[in-house]
Amino acid sequence: MNHEGRKHAVLSASAAHRWLMCPPSARLEEQFPDTASESAAEGTLAHELAEIKVRHYFYTVDFGRQKYTRRLNKLKKEALWQDEMDRYTNEYLDYIKQTALSLESAPYAVIEMRVDYSAYVPDGFGTADCILISGETLHVIDFKYGKGVMVSAEENAQLSLYALGAYEAYKMLYPIKHIRMSIVQPRLDNISEWEYTVEALLKWGEYVRERAALAWKGEGDYAPGTDTCRFCRAKARCRARSDHNVKKAFDIGELPPLISAVEAGKRLAELEDVVKYQKDLQEWALSECLAGGDVPGWKAVEGRGSRDWTDMDKAFEMLQEQGVDRAMLWEERPLTLAQVEKVVGKKEFNGLVGDMVVKRPGKPALVRSSDKRPAITNKVSAAEAFAPSGVDQ
Ligand code: SF4
Known part of the structure; x- marks a missing residue:
């Protein structure tokens, strides 16, 4: 499928967390352009790669090695291609394979499905990355290539809307009773899973129906908040x-x-x-x-510029001709540990020099108490204070 051409509904699934909290945001946002950033374009490319891998895995007859390789080579020529995309999309594929193989029977797999949730949300539709149906379970799996914010599957509105749409589409064909939702976000080492019943999903659907009706009309109360406003165009x-x-x-x-x-x-x-x-x-x-507009009290000025060579090779050549030693012009610096790992590959890196890596504690940082990392303190505990010092008295 053409990922760039993925259309977005006014009440899109990806923005559902926002218009559910702040219903008038959906119409207010319409006044502002949807400027796709480079990271969004990068995500689109990674999604295309992920899609062909999953398609090749489940539908090898229709989407065989030749088709797969042709599409892969085309993607590799894209300006935003990075080799690490291959590794990250393999992690997504591995998760899907493991999930599919752990099921009692081979699942019915739908890839890049256009899900219609308009029974709950006016004109509501979206594209789900992967849906597996097996026995009584409908499993929605979403690939996230971003690394800015860790996304949780727990009560995730986007995936729940996909689940509602997929349930509507398949409820007559499969005896679906359970909904599973997974987010695979390999660049943050994040795999998040959540499961609930169809009854709970349909109950949530009724709440969505009410909020969506307000959002569609641009009504309801504004609800500013850090997470709610983070990606709002307004x-x-x-x-x-x-x-x-x-x-x-x-x-x-x-x-x-x-x-x-x-x-x-x-x-x-x-x-x-x-x-x-x-x-x-x-x-x-x-x-x-x-843009030439007026914001009283403020103006745009040119920032601090920087100098650069017009022709560095030539300049260095001239300096050396005049007796400046080459060693004074160049410095040799080792790559950082992370850069070396990237160049060598994680597996090889661990095998070759993994035991020569020490993890030094980072600078203390203040985070919300909900953060998963354990709390640290400089306070000396009683056990530490009374521990034997190791010095003979
Ligand atoms: S900026 Fe925040 S409060 Fe304003 S419309 Fe957007 S989500 Fe709502």
């Missing part, structure tokens, strides 16, 4: 988000001499989106000024 100009952040930044209420740890934690959480919002607003104001 995020820089939306008044609700603007008011919300300005209020958070300046409405600090009473001023006791010291704030407590509880207040500090709360304020850190409250201020998180203010910083992001300021950045979004700056980006918008800069593009507006560059």
